[in-house]
Amino acid sequence: MSGSILPEKVTLVEVGPRDGLQNEKNLVPTESKIAFIQSLKQAGVIEMELTSFVSPKWVPQMKDAEEIIHGCLDDQTNYVLVPNKKGVERFYASRADHIAVFVGVSDSFNQNNINRTTEESLQEWQPLIQNLKMDDKFIRACISTAFYCPYEGRIDPEATFQLCRRFADMGVDELSVADTVGMANPKDVYDVFSHLQKELGHQLSITGHFHNTRGTALANIYACLEAGVTRFDTSAGGLGGCPFAPGASGNVATEDVIFMLHEMGIDTGINMDSIIEAVNIVKPHITRQLDSKLYDLKQQASAQN
Numbered sequence: 001m002s003g004s005i006l007p008e009k010v011t012l013v014e015v016g017p018r019d020g021l022q023n024e025k026n027l028v029p030t031e032s033k034i035a036f037i038q039s040l041k042q043a044g045v046i047e048m049e050l051t052s053f054v055s056p057k058w059v060p061q062m063k064d065a066e067e068i069i070h071g072c073l074d075d076q077t078n079y080v081l082v083p084n085k086k087g088v089e090r091f092y093a094s095r096a097d098h099i100a101v102f103v104g105v106s107d108s109f110n111q112n113n114i115n116r117t118t119e120e121s122l123q124e125w126q127p128l129i130q131n132l133k134m135d136d137k138f139i140r141a142c143i144s145t146a147f148y149c150p151y152e153g154r155i156d157p158e159a160t161f162q163l164c165r166r167f168a169d170m171g172v173d174e175l176s177v178a179d180t181v182g183m184a185n186p187k188d189v190y191d192v193f194s195h196l197q198k199e200l201g202h203q204l205s206i207t208g209h210f211h212n213t214r215g216t217a218l219a220n221i222y223a224c225l226e227a228g229v230t231r232f233d234t235s236a237g238g239l240g241g242c243p244f245a246p247g248a249s250g251n252v253a254t255e256d257v258i259f260m261l262h263e264m265g266i267d268t269g270i271n272m273d274s275i276i277e278a279v280n281i282v283k284p285h286i287t288r289q290l291d292s293k294l295y296d297l298k299q300q301a302s303a304q305n
């Protein structure tokens, strides 16, 4: 890492309503999810993953996806996560125009997550992405297990680059590159993201997606900033985790990232206190401890007053 010039502005893509809630056992009422999303938008979030069109048998929490889209679609950047052809059909019917597709570098993870090998998923996506592009849809490709797989262990960076190249060749607009189980370290993150920025940064956006299982997510975000990355997926309250990736705990908390960036003089356009207020809307339905330093501090301060 080299002490390079840091950006003045960073974009945070809020994934709380999707990644944040998908792993919660309790079904969060649809109206609370909609109020959560609207409150996040009021806090200044302009890019957000709203929900996913996955199988309700596999992920019951996302079974109200159509209602969420109906209640929340506006002229901002709203992504819907989609695993396959059936999900694309639901995407078209919903009138959303930003799609997030997801494939794992590791076959074992992809098989557990969407019941296909990585290559089978790519074969399925190729013609679908061609059509989505013809219809002028924005396509974000989420690259899971880019550093570690819960079943196969360490991932060879070359395998991650190969998968990114395959999506870049299909013409996607963005790569969201994920440390699914929160095992990556800042040095590897710097190396992988520097490489991706150099090789593909001129043709698409590159975004970092960090789960905070071992407390390294903020350090990894800083490493990304040094590598020239200016987009990060974050989740209000540090909610999150993939039901099919054992050990994947919450995403890095939006409010913790905002605090760090704002203290560094980097603008996000988002109000940190308002994010914490948004978290309070879903908190009563969440069964596990939140992983958010700023949320905890705010609660302690209110308890003392």
Ligand code: HMG
Residues within 6 Å of the ligand: 019, 022, 052, 053, 054, 055, 056, 058, 059, 083, 084, 086, 087, 088, 090, 102, 113, 114, 115, 142, 143, 144, 145, 178, 179, 180, 209, 211, 241, 242, 243, 244
């Ligand atoms: P499958 O069982 O192989 O599906 O599941 P199938 O094609 O054999 O179809 C079986 C049944 O599912 C059929 O219904 C289909 O219609 C239905 P039936 O005839 O039995 O009534 N079906 C669907 N229903 C609704 N929406 C669909 C859909 N597709 C089929 N899209 C499938 C394959 C992909 C559906 C399943 O494995 C699945 O839903 N997986 C989703 C897993 C998931 O949501 N994981 C979390 C998101 S990824 C993530 O969190 C990682 C990320 O954050 C980055 C990171 O951190 O790494 C993005």
Ligand code: MG
Residues within 6 Å of the ligand: 019, 178, 180, 209, 211, 240, 241, 242, 251
């Ligand atoms: Mg994730």
